[in-house]
Amino acid sequence: MAAHAPPRTTRRTADGGDARLPWWALTLPAVVFAALLSLLVGGEAQAAESPQYLGRLLEYFRHLLSG
Numbered sequence: 001m002a003a004h005a006p007p008r009t010t011r012r013t014a015d016g017g018d019a020r021l022p023w024w025a026l027t028l029p030a031v032v033f034a035a036l037l038s039l040l041v042g043g044e045a046q047a048a049e050s051p052q053y054l055g056r057l058l059e060y061f062r063h064l065l066s067g
Contacts, residue, residue: 040065 040061 040058
């Protein structure tokens with residue numbers, strides 16, 4: 001016997017298609033963003049001890065985020 005999937009709330013879009021998202025579709029990007037941001041912020045204090053390319057990469061990302 002196959003296990004039954006938990007029921008999902010189904011919403012129809014304007015064209016009649018299903019618009020369902022699993023719970024991780026929003027959680028996973030948020031967790032990844034938080035992890036990368038913590039690496040970026042935490043990397044500032046250790047930039048002098050890290051290899052040169054890592055420091056330049058962090059500066060590049062900081063420049064991109066600052067606009």
